[in-house]
Amino acid sequence: MCGIVGLHSFEGSSEDLTKTLASMTRSLSHRGPDDDGVWIDPNARLGLGHRRLSILDLSAAGAQPMHSASQRYVIAFNGEVYNHLDLRHELKHSEWRGHSDTETVLAAIDCWGLESTLPKLVGMFAIALWDRKLNQLTLARDRCGEKPLYYGWCGRTFSFASELKAFESLSGWDREVDRDALALFLRYGYVPAPWSIWRNIKKLPPGMFVTVSGKKIDNKLPEPTPYWRASTVASATVVKLLYERTALDELSTTLRASISRQLVADVPVGAFLSGGVDSSLVVALMQQESTDPIHTFTVGFNQPGYNEARYAKAVAQHLGTRHTELYLGNADALELVPSLATIYDEPFGDSSQIPTYLVSKLARQHVSVCLTGDGGDEVFGGYNRYVWAPAIWRQVRVWPRSFRLALARLITTVPSGLVESIVVRGKGDLTTSRIQDRVLKFSRLLEATGEADLYQRLISQNDDAESMVLGLEGTSPRTWAGREASSFSSNSEAETFVERMMFNDLVGYLPDDILTKVDRASMANGLETRLPFLDHSLVEFSWQLPMQMKIRHRQGKWLPRQLLYQYVPRHLIERPKQGFAVPLACWLRGPLRDWGESLLNESRLSQEGYLKPSPVVQRWREHLSGRRNWEHWLWNVLMFQAWRERWA
Numbered sequence: 105m106c107g108i109v110g111l112h113s114f115e116g117s118s119e120d121l122t123k124t125l126a127s128m129t130r131s132l133s134h135r136g137p138d139d140d141g142v143w144i145d146p147n148a149r150l151g152l153g154h155r156r157l158s159i160l161d162l163s164a165a166g167a168q169p170m171h172s173a174s175q176r177y178v179i180a181f182n183g184e185v186y187n188h189l190d191l192r193h194e195l196k197h198s199e200w201r202g203h204s205d206t207e208t209v210l211a212a213i214d215c216w217g218l219e220s221t222l223p224k225l226v227g228m229f230a231i232a233l234w235d236r237k238l239n240q241l242t243l244a245r246d247r248c249g250e251k252p253l254y255y256g257w258c259g260r261t262f263s264f265a266s267e268l269k270a271f272e273s274l275s276g277w278d279r280e281v282d283r284d285a286l287a288l289f290l291r292y293g294y295v296p297a298p299w300s301i302w303r304n305i306k307k308l309p310p311g312m313f314v315t316v317s318g319k320k321i322d323n324k325l326p327e328p329t330p331y332w333r334a335s336t337v338a339s340a341t342v343v344k345l346l347y348e349r350t351a352l353d354e355l356s357t358t359l360r361a362s363i364s365r366q367l368v369a370d371v372p373v374g375a376f377l378s379g380g381v382d383s384s385l386v387v388a389l390m391q392q393e394s395t396d397p398i399h400t401f402t403v404g405f406n407q408p409g410y411n412e413a414r415y416a417k418a419v420a421q422h423l424g425t426r427h428t429e430l431y432l433g434n435a436d437a438l439e440l441v442p443s444l445a446t447i448y449d450e451p452f453g454d455s456s457q458i459p460t461y462l463v464s465k466l467a468r469q470h471v472s473v474c475l476t477g478d479g480g481d482e483v484f485g486g487y488n489r490y491v492w493a494p495a496i497w498r499q500v501r502v503w504p505r506s507f508r509l510a511l512a513r514l515i516t517t518v519p520s521g522l523v524e525s526i527v528v529r530g531k532g533d534l535t536t537s538r539i540q541d542r543v544l545k546f547s548r549l550l551e552a553t554g555e556a557d558l559y560q561r562l563i564s565q566n567d568d569a570e571s572m573v574l575g576l577e578g579t580s581p582r583t584w585a586g587r588e589a590s591s592f593s594s595n596s597e598a599e600t601f602v603e604r605m606m607f608n609d610l611v612g613y614l615p616d617d618i619l620t621k622v623d624r625a626s627m628a629n630g631l632e633t634r635l636p637f638l639d640h641s642l643v644e645f646s647w648q649l650p651m652q653m654k655i656r657h658r659q660g661k662w663l664p665r666q667l668l669y670q671y672v673p674r675h676l677i678e679r680p681k682q683g684f685a686v687p688l689a690c691w692l693r694g695p696l697r698d699w700g701e702s703l704l705n706e707s708r709l710s711q712e713g714y715l716k717p718s719p720v721v722q723r724w725r726e727h728l729s730g731r732r733n734w735e736h737w738l739w740n741v742l743m744f745q746a747w748r749e750r751w752a
Contacts, residue, residue: 106168107132107155107627108180108253109270110232111263112241112318118146120275127273129153132266135182135627138162143169143178148239148318152180152232159184159369159473159632165202172210173199176237179213181206182266183229183251184634186365191224218242222313222331226365226639230308232264239318247332248479248638249297249310249615252623256305257323262316267624269449271305272751278304281752283573286451286714286744287580290569293453293740294617296583298328301450301747309584310334310615332640334611335592338603338647348666351653354645355663362639363389363475371472374399376463376633377427379415381486381661381668381677382477386636388423388671390475397426401467401474403459404431407687418676430466437462437686438695444743445750447628453565453740454621455688461625468629478618479637482610483646484661485602485654489562492658493549494601497558500550508550515547544733555601562605563613565736572716585612602651610643689735693728700724700738703745712748715741 109128113121125142133140136155144151154168169180185191188205197211209231212221218233228250233242243264245253255264258274271277282303289295297307308314312328363386367373375387377400390398400420404413413429420427437458444457467474481487500508548567552558561567570576588611589604619635626633636642646654649663656662668677692700702708704724709717720741726732 106157106182107135107266107270108182108230108232109153109263109265110151110180110241111261111274112148112150112316113261114149115260116275118144118149121146121149121151124273124275125151125153128263128265128270129155131270131273134630135266137630139167141168145178145234145236148234148236150234150241150318152178152234154180157472157630157632159371160204162370163202166204166206168206170206170210172214173197174214176235177210177213178234178236179206179210180232181209181229182231183227183246184366184632185209185225185227185229186362186368186639187224187226189368218244218313219331226641228635228638230266231313240315241318242313242315243308244313244331245308245310247311247334247640248610248619248635248643250619250623250635250638252620253308254300254305255308255314256300256302256325258304260323267449268300268302268305269446269751271302279752280304281714281748283576283714284581287569287573287576288583289451289453289744290566290572290740291564291580292613292617293565293736294620295450296585296612296616298584299581310611333588334607334643335588337644338592338607346650348653348663351649351663352666356667358639358642358645359385359636359667360389360393362636362642364393365639366475366634366636367393369473372399372470373473373475374401374467374471375425375475376400376467376477377402377416377420377425378412378477379417379419379676380412380477381665382480382637383416384419384477384672384677385480385664385668386475386477387419387425388668391423391425392671397424399467399470400425400427401463401470402427402429403463403466404429405437405459405686406431406433407690410685410687415676415679419672422672422676428466428470430462432459432462434687434691434695438691441696441699442746445746448620448624448743449747449751451740451744451747452620452624453736453743454617455686455736455739457621457625458686460621461628464626464629464631464633468631471631473632473634474626475634475636476622477637478622478633478635479614480661480664482606482614482618483637483643484664485606485651486660487605487609488660490602490605490655490660493558493562493605496546496549497552497555497601505553512547512550515543515550518543555604559601559605559608563608565740572719574713574716583612585616602655688739689727689733692735692738693730697728700742703742703749704738714744714748 122144129140132155136157138158139156141154152169169178171178185205188208191208191212195211228246230251230253231244252266254268258277280303285295285299285301295301297309300307311332312330314326314328377383377387387400402413402416404411440458548561549558552561589608592607622633653663704720706717706721709715723734727734
């Protein structure tokens with residue numbers, strides 16, 4: 105796990121190129137605290153930079169940027185290729201300098217070429233490859249989007265980096281906020297690919313590579329080329345695993361193989377453990393692979409309703425792991441808030457970024473690598489919306505739309521206090537803010553015009569985001585996930601809605617929210633995270649399963665649960681899905697109130713000229729009064745304001 109940067113400049117001196125590249129590389133020191141490297145081709149006016157977090161081959165033989173044996177290729181590589189030893193055996197190469205996966209990738213490219221090598225790689229990666237013979241630069245990203253890669257033109261300089269903060273080193277960089285991307289962020293809580301918050305910088309979508317010629321400047325970005333597409337996998341796969349025993353055996357074999365590959369490291373390895381299905385299953389199979397207790401990590405909050413640490417501890421005790429937990433008070437989490445804009449150098453509104461960072465910080469004190477359960481929800485149908493959204497839609501779609509709209513308006517006028525008195529009573533540890541969330545979400549679903557619109561309302565935190573952004577004309581541009589979804593065709597008309605939701609989450613929400621969150625939180629602490637559920641063989645296997653092996657009895661992840669029950673008793677696992685939540689609504693009314701007031705000040709918003717002040721001020725006042733819970737809506741605005749203050 106590392107950080108990579110590079111630029112191809114047609115202006116300035118070689119000294120300027122070297123200085124800029126070194127500055128870009130230093131900006132990513134948190135991603136690679138162990139070593140750094142810079143390589144420049146003065147004739148081509150191209151340079152590559154690398155920050156190294158040493159995981160495999162801790163010697164100088166693993167240093168980057170690295171040359172191929174033929175000297176034709178130079179690479180800057182971020183990530184891990186878990187099957188690189190298998191590739192070495194296939195290559196039958198006899199003169200290895202070390203045992204790093206980067207050297208294996210270079211040898212494979214030397215032998216087979218990049219386009220033939222990419223489909224052979226099993227792992228997570230962002231690659232920058234300079235071909236000295238063809239004088240061209242190619243960027244590539246892993247299939248599911250675990251590792252980030254941004255790129256674009258700045259005047260007469262083409263540049264790329266693992267994180268946006270590296271572009272700050274470019275002289276003459278036009279820091280123009282992309283208002284279309286801002287509207288997308290306010291809608292979803294993240295900036296979806298291929299867009300970034302900066303107008304002249306794009307994200308390389310997952311499973312893609314893009315090649316830029318080093319011979320000319322046209323300031324145009326060529327269209328990325330796919331080497332693997334989730335839409336092809338999902339559309340072409342024929343459901344074939346109809347026997348439960350067969351499917352369970354194949355899941356066990358495939359997931360075990362993924363975990364076994366990801367345990368390979370020259371440094372200590374542990375795991376995040378929440379006590380949920382995904383992380384518990386990963387930990388259970390890790391422990392099966394290890395002769396010693398594996399190290400597991402959990403953070404919990406002292407506030408009732410926001411703590412899963414006790415469940416994680418019970419699972420850890422049953423499995424016999426070496427468990428470390430940290431209970432946090434509000435002050436511990438709130439202390440992190442001012443740093444979020446620096447850690448996530450693009451506006452990012454998923455508030456679980458806070459506990460994710462804190463558990464990464466805890467783990468880094470003991471290990472250098474952690475396996476996580478991320479990806480299981482998207483691959484095996486774990487989100488609650490896959491169960492209740494189709495059920496609700498079947499009921500309400502027969503109602504006249506005029507009645508649904510009127511009912512939705514009525515629901516939104518009910519004060520939060522009344523909602524609490526009517527609904528919360530008898531619901532155990534469900535917090536008031538979560539109940540209010542569900543009630544308001546139901547009111548938005550009533551307004552849906554169809555299944556596609558209903559899904560968009562489910563994942564949107566602001567249905568009218570475009571109208572909030574000043575200077576924005578028309579609707580927001582189409583996202584990469586949206587384009588992929590349009591090419592996806594379901595295998596069964598009866599299951600179309602659920603399958604389409606799962607597919608949209610796989611290509612959109614997963615890489616742009618979940619994987620972004622995990623990457624930035626872990627790398628800010630110099631920790632590598634690995635995600636066994638996102639091995640592409642496991643993703644492809646999941647699309648061979650009939651839906652009843654994913655969702656059954658109104659519960660998701662049916663097949664992984666059956667495997668987990670072989671190692672962990674049901675009573676330690678079976679409970680309502682909670683998520684990695686924080687008491688955001690209370691924080692905004694309490695300890696974060698002054699911070700929020702300063703960022704959402706009406707005159708400040710007017711002067712900055714990005715957002716319409718009136719809806720922001722109105723919702724802020726309603727939230728403070730307790731009449732409404734606008735925590736997620738407001739958090740997105742606050743994250744943009746904090747980001748703008750830090751970077752723009």
